[in-house]
Amino acid sequence: MDGDELQAQARARVQELPGAQLEHPFGPGWEVYKVRDKVFMLLTDVTGEPIVILKSDPEDAEALQAGHEDITPGYHMNKKHWITLHPSGDLSEQLISDLVTESYLLVVEHLPHARRPVDPTTFGQDL
Template identity: 75%
Template sequence: MQGDTLQKHARNRVQELPGVILEHPFGAEWDVFKVCGKVFMLLTDITGEPIVIVKADPEDGKALREQHEDITPGYHMNKEHWITLHPGGDLKKRLVDDLVTESYLLVVENLPYAKRPVDPQTFCRSAQ
């Protein structure tokens, strides 16, 4: 998936997720997506290419990095809990959708029940 397409697709997926806001706390070159004040996705091209940074379960992140050369440890983030998606390789739209959704759900499941915009156990997981 090419860079602009990668970021555009990630943005489109985020628009389908309840309770998401976009902020720019690190400047205009960083799009920071949050749910209930917690970051779950960042977009930037500060590295010279348009990248997507998402939260991932440590085991899943490790497996993804081993399977896809276009997935690396999270740029400027905790390398165990975040991954970076790079353009130009074999990343499929479905995988990008799944990674954005899973990042969102990882954050939501750590929120107090009363603040959760969705039930992380059932949201988007019934078809999987």
């Protein structure tokens, strides 16, 4: 999967997430996706390749980095809580979609109950 396909897959999944919004607070080279004003995904190519930066549970992040050479610590983010997806043939569309969803739900679960667009404990279970 090339970088454009990687970012397109991440964008496609975001379209299915309630309350997700795109902003450009860092200028045109960055796409910042938020839910209720909290960042859960960033897209950029400032590193020379199109990348996707996602929030991740620290234990999951370690396992993902150990299992995939194209998943590294978060670019310009807290290396314990964020990961970066790099383009290659190694990352499946399903894995990208799952990681975007997980990032979104990690942010949603820390929102006050009244501000949550979905219940993070049951979202997606009826699919």
